[in-house]
Amino acid sequence: MPHDVTVNGTRHSLDLPGETPLLWVLRDELGLTGTKYGCGVAACGACTVLVAGEAVRACALPLADVWDEVTTIEGFGTPEALAPLQAAWVRHQAAQCGYCQPGQILQAAALLAENPTPDDAAINAAMSGNLCRCGTYPAIRAAIHDAAAAMSEA
Known part of the structure; x- marks a missing residue:
């Protein structure tokens, strides 16, 4: 089933199972490797991203449950213009x-x-x-x- 998700201002339509963790969508499907895999159970914070400005653990958030725009570290600033x-x-x-x-x-x-x-x-x-x-x-x-x-x- 297709899922639409906006990451760092870009809309993506992904044909992936809804239970796919957002972390793997970011890293494997979109090539955004700044978000890291740490524990896989939302206990370490290495995979923290923002969804609608709220900090969430991407390893435990299924794609089907992404409710708003996702911001990763790649969308948070640039080397030329640091946040x-x-x-x-x-x-x-x-x-x-x-x-x-x-x-x-x-x-x-x-x-x-x-x-x-x-x-x-x-x-x-x-x-x-x-x-x-x-x-x-x-x-x-x-x-x-x-x-x-x-x-x-x-």
Whole structure:
């Protein structure tokens, strides 16, 4: 059965089973490999994308349940025009291996859309489902504060 989905502003009509996880649609069908496979059970956050601005785990979201536009890390900014969160990530050197960072950034984007001036407790709560094996949590928290300040000045 065909399923229509809009990803990063482009509409796609896909002839795939509705139970196909969005993660595999993004990576295998659309070639958007920025979204990473981590655990496959929505527990690590590596596959976090935005659907209508809401952070969701793409590994556990069936294609048939995608209700609005999907934004992946590829649609979140460009090397020439970084999103404020991406620029803050660079300034604070939040990435080490980088594997989890697309999911971390999109989870942080959802947080800042809901709470533009989060304190440490709000950041910790919102980011608690996104795991980083390198342990860059202090840099991630600092980058979120930095981006929040930059976004409030814009």
